[in-house]
Amino acid sequence: MAEIVLDGISKRFDDGFEAVKDMNLEISDGEFMILVGPSGCGKSTALRMIAGLEDITEGSLRIGDNEVNDIAPRDRDIAMVFQNYALYPHMTVRENMAFPLKLAGAPAAEIKDKVEHAAETLDLTQHLDRKPANLSGGQRQRVAMGRAIVRDPKAFLMDEPLSNLDAKLRVQMRTSVARLQKELSTTTVYVTHDQTEAMTLGDRVAVMRSGILQQVGSPAELYDHPRNIFVAGFIGSPSMNFLPATVDGDRAKLAIGEVPLSDELRAEAASAGAGRDLVAGIRPEAFEDATLVGDARDRGITFRAKIDLVESMGSEKYAYFEVGHEGVASKELAELAEDAGLAETPSGGAGQVVARIEAASEIKRGDDAELWFDATTLHLFDVESGQSLRSA
Amino acid sequence: MKRGTREYTVWSVGMIVIIIAALFPVLWILSLSLKDPATIADGRLIPSEWTFDNYEALFTGGFDSPLLRPLINSVLIALISTSIAIVLASFTAYAIARLDFPGKLVILGGALAIAMFPAISTVGPLFDMWRNLGLYDTYPGLIIPYLTFALPLAIYTLVAFFREIPWDLEQAAAVDGATPFQAFRKVIVPLAAPGVFTAAILVFIFCWNDFVFAISLTSTNSSRTVPAALAFFTGDSQFTAPTGNIAAAAVLVTIPIIIFVLFFQRRIVAGLTSGAVKG
Ligand SMILES: Nc1ncnc2c1ncn2[C@@H]1O[C@H](COP(=O)(O)OP(=O)(O)O)[C@@H](O)[C@H]1O
Ligand SMILES: [Mg+2]
Numbered sequence: 300m301a302e303i304v305l306d307g308i309s310k311r312f313d314d315g316f317e318a319v320k321d322m323n324l325e326i327s328d329g330e331f332m333i334l335v336g337p338s339g340c341g342k343s344t345a346l347r348m349i350a351g352l353e354d355i356t357e358g359s360l361r362i363g364d365n366e367v368n369d370i371a372p373r374d375r376d377i378a379m380v381f382q383n384y385a386l387y388p389h390m391t392v393r394e395n396m397a398f399p400l401k402l403a404g405a406p407a408a409e410i411k412d413k414v415e416h417a418a419e420t421l422d423l424t425q426h427l428d429r430k431p432a433n434l435s436g437g438q439r440q441r442v443a444m445g446r447a448i449v450r451d452p453k454a455f456l457m458d459e460p461l462s463n464l465d466a467k468l469r470v471q472m473r474t475s476v477a478r479l480q481k482e483l484s485t486t487t488v489y490v491t492h493d494q495t496e497a498m499t500l501g502d503r504v505a506v507m508r509s510g511i512l513q514q515v516g517s518p519a520e521l522y523d524h525p526r527n528i529f530v531a532g533f534i535g536s537p538s539m540n541f542l543p544a545t546v547d548g549d550r551a552k553l554a555i556g557e558v559p560l561s562d563e564l565r566a567e568a569a570s571a572g573a574g575r576d577l578v579a580g581i582r583p584e585a586f587e588d589a590t591l592v593g594d595a596r597d598r599g600i601t602f603r604a605k606i607d608l609v610e611s612m613g614s615e616k617y618a619y620f621e622v623g624h625e626g627v628a629s630k631e632l633a634e635l636a637e638d639a640g641l642a643e644t645p646s647g648g649a650g651q652v653v654a655r656i657e658a659a660s661e662i663k664r665g666d667d668a669e670l671w672f673d674a675t676t677l678h679l680f681d682v683e684s685g686q687s688l689r690s691a
Numbered sequence: 692m693k694r695g696t697r698e699y700t701v702w703s704v705g706m707i708v709i710i711i712a713a714l715f716p717v718l719w720i721l722s723l724s725l726k727d728p729a730t731i732a733d734g735r736l737i738p739s740e741w742t743f744d745n746y747e748a749l750f751t752g753g754f755d756s757p758l759l760r761p762l763i764n765s766v767l768i769a770l771i772s773t774s775i776a777i778v779l780a781s782f783t784a785y786a787i788a789r790l791d792f793p794g795k796l797v798i799l800g801g802a803l804a805i806a807m808f809p810a811i812s813t814v815g816p817l818f819d820m821w822r823n824l825g826l827y828d829t830y831p832g833l834i835i836p837y838l839t840f841a842l843p844l845a846i847y848t849l850v851a852f853f854r855e856i857p858w859d860l861e862q863a864a865a866v867d868g869a870t871p872f873q874a875f876r877k878v879i880v881p882l883a884a885p886g887v888f889t890a891a892i893l894v895f896i897f898c899w900n901d902f903v904f905a906i907s908l909t910s911t912n913s914s915r916t917v918p919a920a921l922a923f924f925t926g927d928s929q930f931t932a933p934t935g936n937i938a939a940a941a942v943l944v945t946i947p948i949i950i951f952v953l954f955f956q957r958r959i960v961a962g963l964t965s966g967a968v969k970g
Contacts, residue, residue, distance in 0.1 A: 351865075373868040399867040
């Protein structure tokens, strides 16, 4: 067990491509750190540098007390779970799990004990003598985990370990990974492109974009105080809505109406210069069906919107509506949309807004409904830099 | 459904015809090898008189017997050629499958071109050269041309296999605490072994079966292999054809190959088609 410190780490590949740029990150002993970002942003590269599978172009990497830049993977005492599991096909489950112990020269009896204990933890006991090819995806995933935990290494590195599982199994395994990590309290770096995984698993989450670390913080910090448009759009599901806004005195003018600014926001907006173009960020859950809002009503504003579509999730409903604006032109948002495919496109482009409302709401498709918006949760971003005014 | 059945029938009949066409000569040779000289020309598939005289005659005389020395030559030459070819081809195929270097396609293309080159057209020049170099009628005199043709075959087979080895496992092993050599020996070698083995079998069969080089580049039993030796069998007297003996020797050289192929059939088919199906 040990802390891991990345100090100004960069990676330039032979072809000149810079996949990780000046990354600074301190992962404390026993912490579960998530590295999250769209695919191609350099997460795996960063992880592989920690593992020693990729040379570090610049900067210094420490595991425990030692700088390990020039130390071979096998001497770093870390265990890694690969995205494709990388199980040895010619070995049984038992042999796979015993492999690191055997290489370390552990006595046979101890190997047997440890492997069987790990197998029990992961519910693999009855599969110990089977070959990986004959196992299901979930079982293979557990074998890969088993191979990592038998050894009690300084740190676990996991590269999208759940991405090859189907949705249901992924959620199941997510909880067991979290539980396992808490039980073992081994420092863990976990790479994923799935923000839900990031939010639910990690003690802290590091968001990356194009090789640059955007923000590091607890899931709640990232959710409540995203430092820029990218983090704001990436964290949270459904994604944050973005609308063009201008600030005039103590109010922000949005397509849904004029929103009173909190003192904090007002000061920052003022320092940024009045009348400037900004981007307002509104989380879907900041909206509510106005008829269901009680005392909180004066915390926000109400407005009317024509509802295009209502999706019922059972426990809640998503109401989609259009507001008359051109959309927000932002490189970050375009990138997010591209990464998400069609699934969770942040509403940067089309001027479509999604509101997450209570299941009890009776709003239907086609209604001209009255919606409420909690003004205290408004986020404002600079159009040019994408930075949040709150943290500016 | 009806179409399915008919297709099945057509395929089955076709296959039976092909199998008979291919196996009949083999059966005939087997039958000839078991007949005695008196009935050898009776034109019957089942011998009326069974005898093993033909086989015995092949080995009478010990080292000077018609077959023993050529058999030893065949085995040794094929084994040596196979070993050299596999070692060299493994290096080449590893480089081609794993590394990016200029001229990679030229090497593969060159190998293919050589494999397609008609062997017979090299025999004349080789005959002259070997006589001048003193390689005529020696083991190296056969091993060298065998390598020329076996190497491309082995390289092609091995590249197809090596491309499918999950090389990421090397990295998994490194993280698990293996030295590069341990990763190679405990992870990569076991995974590469089936491919290397298949290539070895194919090369061995190629060398074992060769007749063109063996007949042209040897003159005595000191290096003559079985296929060539067959052509030099003499009858018991000047007036009897050595048909029975030739048949018996032919059966003897065919049997190991048949056993090989039956035993490793799946593997060989996989080896011959692996690149084609997955690549
Ligand atoms: N060996 C390499 N040579 C050149 N570029 C690479 C190499 N490996 C990865 N890259 C590039 O580095 C970027 C980051 O890759 P990676 O870390 O795998 O992203 P991800 O965040 O999806 O894990 C990608 O754009 C990828 O194309
Ligand atoms: Mg990756």
